[in-house]
Amino acid sequence: MSRYIATRAIRGAQGMVREAEEAVNAALVELGPDAPVAFTNTAYYLPVIYAFTGEKVEKLGDLPAIIERAKNLLHPVPSNNMWLPYLGETLDSGIATLFAEEAMEGARFARGTEPQVIKLDHARADGARFTGGDLGVHGDKMKLNGPIDDIQLRAWGIQLVDGRMPGFCAIVGCAKSNEVAVKIVRELQSRGILIFLSGNVNGRSIIHQLQEEGIQLGYDTFTVPFGIDTISAVYALGFAARSALTFGGMDAGNARKIMLYNKYRVFAFVLALGEVDDLKYATAAGAISFGFPTIADTRIPQILPTGVTTYEHVVSMPFDEIPGADDMERTEKLIQRCMEVRGVKVKIAKVPIPVSYGSAFEGERIRKDIMYAEFGGKRSNAFEFLRMKPADEVEDGKITVSGTDIDGMEEGGALPLGMVVDVSGRKMQTDFEPILERQFHYFINGVEGIQHNGQRDIAWTRISKSTFGKGFRLEHFGKVIHARIHEVFGNIVDKVQVHLTTDQAEVDELIEVARVAYAERNERIANLTDESVDTFYSCLLCQSFAPNHVCVINPERVGLCGAYNWLDCKASYEINPTGPNQPVAKGLVIDAEKGEFSGPNEYIYQNSNQAVERVTLYSIMEAPLTSCGCFEAIMVLVPEANGFMIVSREDPSMTPCGMTFSTLAGTAGGGMQTPGMMGMGKYYLTSKKFISADGGMKRIVWLSSNLRESMRPALQEVCEREGMPDLLDKIADETVATTVEDLLPFLEEKGHPALTMDPLF
Amino acid sequence: MEQLALIVPGMWADHHVIAVRGLFRDAEDIQVTGASAMDATLCLEYDPATTDPQKIAAQLEQAGYAVGEAADAANSPTDKPEWLTAGVRVTATDPADLTMSGDHRKY
Numbered sequence: 017m018s019r020y021i022a023t024r025a026i027r028g029a030q031g032m033v034r035e036a037e038e039a040v041n042a043a044l045v046e047l048g049p050d051a052p053v054a055f056t057n058t059a060y061y062l063p064v065i066y067a068f069t070g071e072k073v074e075k076l077g078d079l080p081a082i083i084e085r086a087k088n089l090l091h092p093v094p095s096n097n098m099w100l101p102y103l104g105e106t107l108d109s110g111i112a113t114l115f116a117e118e119a120m121e122g123a124r125f126a127r128g129t130e131p132q133v134i135k136l137d138h139a140r141a142d143g144a145r146f147t148g149g150d151l152g153v154h155g156d157k158m159k160l161n162g163p164i165d166d167i168q169l170r171a172w173g174i175q176l177v178d179g180r181m182p183g184f185c186a187i188v189g190c191a192k193s194n195e196v197a198v199k200i201v202r203e204l205q206s207r208g209i210l211i212f213l214s215g216n217v218n219g220r221s222i223i224h225q226l227q228e229e230g231i232q233l234g235y236d237t238f239t240v241p242f243g244i245d246t247i248s249a250v251y252a253l254g255f256a257a258r259s260a261l262t263f264g265g266m267d268a269g270n271a272r273k274i275m276l277y278n279k280y281r282v283f284a285f286v287l288a289l290g291e292v293d294d295l296k297y298a299t300a301a302g303a304i305s306f307g308f309p310t311i312a313d314t315r316i317p318q319i320l321p322t323g324v325t326t327y328e329h330v331v332s333m334p335f336d337e338i339p340g341a342d343d344m345e346r347t348e349k350l351i352q353r354c355m356e357v358r359g360v361k362v363k364i365a366k367v368p369i370p371v372s373y374g375s376a377f378e379g380e381r382i383r384k385d386i387m388y389a390e391f392g393g394k395r396s397n398a399f400e401f402l403r404m405k406p407a408d409e410v411e412d413g414k415i416t417v418s419g420t421d422i423d424g425m426e427e428g429g430a431l432p433l434g435m436v437v438d439v440s441g442r443k444m445q446t447d448f449e450p451i452l453e454r455q456f457h458y459f460i461n462g463v464e465g466i467q468h469n470g471q472r473d474i475a476w477t478r479i480s481k482s483t484f485g486k487g488f489r490l491e492h493f494g495k496v497i498h499a500r501i502h503e504v505f506g507n508i509v510d511k512v513q514v515h516l517t518t519d520q521a522e523v524d525e526l527i528e529v530a531r532v533a534y535a536e537r538n539e540r541i542a543n544l545t546d547e548s549v550d551t552f553y554s555c556l557l558c559q560s561f562a563p564n565h566v567c568v569i570n571p572e573r574v575g576l577c578g579a580y581n582w583l584d585c586k587a588s589y590e591i592n593p594t595g596p597n598q599p600v601a602k603g604l605v606i607d608a609e610k611g612e613f614s615g616p617n618e619y620i621y622q623n624s625n626q627a628v629e630r631v632t633l634y635s636i637m638e639a640p641l642t643s644c645g646c647f648e649a650i651m652v653l654v655p656e657a658n659g660f661m662i663v664s665r666e667d668p669s670m671t672p673c674g675m676t677f678s679t680l681a682g683t684a685g686g687g688m689q690t691p692g693m694m695g696m697g698k699y700y701l702t703s704k705k706f707i708s709a710d711g712g713m714k715r716i717v718w719l720s721s722n723l724r725e726s727m728r729p730a731l732q733e734v735c736e737r738e739g740m741p742d743l744l745d746k747i748a749d750e751t752v753a754t755t756v757e758d759l760l761p762f763l764e765e766k767g768h769p770a771l772t773m774d775p776l777f
Numbered sequence: 778m779e780q781l782a783l784i785v786p787g788m789w790a791d792h793h794v795i796a797v798r799g800l801f802r803d804a805e806d807i808q809v810t811g812a813s814a815m816d817a818t819l820c821l822e823y824d825p826a827t828t829d830p831q832k833i834a835a836q837l838e839q840a841g842y843a844v845g846e847a848a849d850a851a852n853s854p855t856d857k858p859e860w861l862t863a864g865v866r867v868t869a870t871d872p873a874d875l876t877m878s879g880d881h882r883k884y
């Protein structure tokens with residue numbers, strides 16, 4: 017243990033706690049003890065404090081007790097003549113720092129000065145916005161993100177569990193140059209690592225650097241600017257703490273378990289760019305308590321393995337001394353070292369194209385002003401079609417292009433595009449065609465500077481000027497598809513060939529062939545029922561976060577996250593027979609109406625660490641499926657209305673049961689089985705087996721409006737199938753009722769069927 | 778323009794760097810050339826025709842960032858022992874930590 021680091025971290029902690037105390041006291045005088053303290057849209061209060069202590073900070077008056085707790089964790093700096101083993105003291109100081117930083121941010125929120133709005137010295141001359149979501153550049157000002165909200169945390173859940181997002185990197189400070197800053201972000205993005213930005217050096221932050229270079233910041237690109245001081249780095253630890261509470265089902269206040277959970281399951285690390293001051297050391301000490309190491313690009317003392325983190329605790333890699341031909345190569349080595357130090361396992365997709373590639377680019381938006389060309393959308397038609405062919409009709413790696421290529425187009429132009437992908441393989445089945453084809457969206461979106469939407473004959477692709485400028489042409493779409501299909505579906509596909517055409521006549525001709533196949537597939541899927549198969553599938557992906565959670569996926573029900581249906585699981589099992597999707601024999605029918613079978617019961621008992629003994633697939637009231645943390649929506653009993661409400665993950669509003677989505681999800685998640693409460697994939701709503709044992713769609717008394725509107729045609733069909741074409745508009749939403757008192761008169765006025773159905777219990 | 782380097786002990790973390798730089802952001806006769814939270818050093822250039830080190834120091838002090846001595850850069854509330862409620866504590870340490878700590882004592 018380095019005395020230098022201990023001294024700096026302990027001193028930094030003292031300074032931070034003292035300043036937090038001053039800030040809280042000043043805010044108390046000014047705003048009073050009842051002034052609300054709340055981070056954006058979270059059910060976890062000030063999350064680090066809540067996770068470690070169980071204290072629910074809701075108002076300024078709650079903060080002095082937290083400051084006292086932080087003070088109790090402080091120690092004197094090591095003296096000059098007595099060198100004790102001060103690891104424990106340093107780690108305590110780290111936690112004290114995190115408490116103080118969070119209390120400080122709480123006081124800032126109370127004052128309305130968080131999330132930060134920063135002034136840009138070098139606003140882009142073209143005035144373009146390069147941020148997503150709420151982030152925005154207005155003139156020379158930019159609003160930063162502040163803490164991650166619960167909706168986003170849960171939306172990333174599935175990517176965290178399936179390995180697309182292997183971990184997160186909290187960058188603090190400022191890179192050697194803008195070029196290096198961009199390269200760091202690109203290296204991390206191409207590995208799917210989530211990036212949190214905070215801190216500054218000499219007043220300049222990596223946030224400034226990335227903004228100047230036109231890098232899209234925001235949730236969509238996995239690159240989130242927290243704030244330009246180190247204090248805001250506490251949001252990264254808040255994210256980690258909430259992962260344990262949300263996905264791990266940990267109880268708040270169980271600090272030790274939460275720290276161990278993070279050490280073993282959350283692959284995170286801190287990258288300190290530029291000089292390291294006392295507060296950075298102190299914050300890093302807090303991160304080390306979570307098991308997250310720090311890698312610095314300057315010369316600082318190192319802390320080698322002692323067991324708190326998995327490998328080294330603090331690693332110094334002075335940037336200019338990293339061997340390499342230039343700064344780009346040095347950056348690659350720096351990031352590679354970060355991966356080793358944290359033990360992050362990353363699968364990098366190697367795709368032979370002239371731009372970067374990775375899942376972090378999936379959310380990029382290509383707006384008109386930065387677009388070079390588009391295919392599909394309003395101005396042309398485009399489709400994607402994958403079909404299985406006999407082996408002798410497919411030449412692996414063959415990519416053909418007909419019609420005008422991108423370099424033959426005017427800037428801002430549009431052309432039709434047809435993409436026909438032929439595959440062959442001994443284990444390939446026609447059933448897998450739509451599964452592979454659906455992945456095109458992710459495969460293509462992974463290209464830097466490409467935005468892809470839709471699928472089948474409503475595909476729409478945009479290419480940015482910079483990606484075109486780097487030499488991206490139509491054949492590269494083929495290369496991406498070829499490489500990714502081999503990588504992801506290598507076990508079932510042996511050969512892949514791709515034909516691309518922008519020739520209108522050819523597109524029109526091939527689109528008709530594709531449409532016949534689309535119609536056949538629809539038919540096949542519609543005929544796929546739980547009764548028509550004797551095997552269901554499991555999904556255990558979420559066990560990496562919620563150890564007792566098991567999804568049983570039947571043909572008529574998607575997984576809670578909405579990302580896996582029965583066919584996906586079947587294909588996944590073929591691809592990886594020892595993977596997370598295993599066949600579950602239906603076995604004996606115990607109760608056909610409730611959907612209870614002996615096979616799923618046995619499987620779930622064995623695979624939930626014996627925590628869950630039985631499960632019914634068509635009921636929420638009796639032994640429902642367990643809920644992990646990444647469900648798309650949550651369904652909850654409203655006893656007064658004799659029905660259920662469904663709240664979508666995107667809906668932040670209050671609901672008739674007195675809780676928002678986040679609070680509800682916190683109650684039901686973490687792998688628990690809670691009768692009357694259940695996470696669900698939104699397309700389960702359209703299934704004939706949708707809580708069929710409890711009365712189906714007619715029991716839904718309240719539904720988030722965004723779900724209703726985005727799924728209106730499909731839901732309307734369900735209502736018609738149930739013989740009540742006007743049912744959808746009898747269901748309340750947050751615009752008409754956020755309390756039971758508002759809900760009941762609405763249901764009565766509309767004559768909602770749930771009110772006269774059999775009592776639920 | 779004249780150059781000036783000052784020790785500002787209160788500038789011990791990067792949020793203070795932002796605050797200190799902000800003080801001179803719009804000043805035409807003072808330009809901050811460097812502000813380091815690591816060693817609490819502020820480097821600037823000023824126009825001697827309109828300002829001087831005393832005025833600059835006064836401006837800093839008024840904003841809560843008094844100029845100090847190099848030794849003060851390590852200033853911390855340790856000088857108020859009553860503020861530290863935990864005191865020195867004996868911690869069980871991994872023996873591997875002890876073995877390795879020797880290498881790093883030079884720091």
Ligand code: SF4
Pocket residue numbers: 174177555556557558559566567574575576577578579580644646647
């Ligand atoms: S299907 Fe279930 S277990 Fe699998 S990733 Fe989705 S929610 Fe998690």
